[in-house]
Amino acid sequence: MENKRVKSQPKKNLWKPEEDTILRNYVETHGEGNWATVSQQSGLMRGGKSCRLRWKNYLRPNIKRGGMSQEEEDLIIRMHKLLGNRWSLIAGRLPGRTDNEVKNYWNTHLNKSCPRGKRKPIHSDEHQNTTITEENSITNRNNKVRRLSNPPIITTETQEISTPDQRLVLEETRKEEGSSFIADPWTILGDTEISFNCDIESPIMPVNNNAKFVLDDEPFIAYMDSFLLFEAFGCTAGEDGYAEVGAMQSIIP
DNA sequence: AAGGAAATCAACCGCTGCCCA
C-alpha cells in the first residue's frame, strides 16, 4: 500500500523532493515574499500561490509534523468554540502548526457529531480520554464534563463571561505569552458565571482603570491577543480611547 | 486476496483585503 503513490503517476501536482529543494534554496537565498516571481526566477513550474502554500505548510523552519498532542487538541477545541473557523488565528496559538493542518485536523478528528469509522484514530488513547460527549460539552481525562456554552449574563458594571472555557482560553494566553494581569479582572460568581471587567490596558489601547491587562512579551502575539480579546468581547475604542463594551450576545450563540 | 467504503490530508480554488502607483 505504501508504494501506491510511487507506482501510480499522481494526477494532482504533488510536490517532488527536488522541487522542495529548489524552493527551499530559493527562499533561504532571497527570503519570503514575492511569490509571484518565485516560479520564474527559481525555474519551478509552479504558481506563486502553490509555492507560498508549500513553503508555509511544509518547508518553513519549525514546522511541527505528526499527531496533535492532547494539549493542542484541547486548545483547538476551545479556540474554535471561541473564534469559529478562523484557522489562521487558531493556528497562531499552536507553535509549529499551520492553518491548513489545524483545519484538516478539525474536519477529520474533531468535527464529528457521531464519531465512528473503521480506522483507528491516530491517537486512540487520547481520543479515549477526550471526547465530545454532546454539542456543548467536553469530557476530559478526568471524566469531568466542561460545559462550553451557557447563556450570557450581562450586568451593568461588568461583562459576564458566559463560559468557563472562554476564561481558560484567555488565561492560557496569559500564561503562554508571559503576559500578566496587574489585577485579575476575573470574578467567579458561581459555578459557571464568571465576571470580567472589560477595562483593559493593552499596548494598543491604553486605559487607566482598575483592572489592567498588560502584555509585555512578544509584541506581535500580544497585539494579536489584544485584538482577539477585544474582538471576542465586543470591545471597541471610545472617543476618549477607553475600551467600551459591546453586546456580548453578538458573539455567543 | 480482492474489492469497496471510509478516513486522511496535500493541494487547489475562489474570494477578500491591503498596498501602491
Added chain:
DNA sequence: GTGGGCAGCGGTTGATTTCCT
C-alpha cells in the same frame, strides 16, 4: 478615488491509505 497586483484565508477537491467484509 480607483484599478491592478499580490498575499492570505477558508472552503473544497481528489488521490492515497487504511480498514472491513
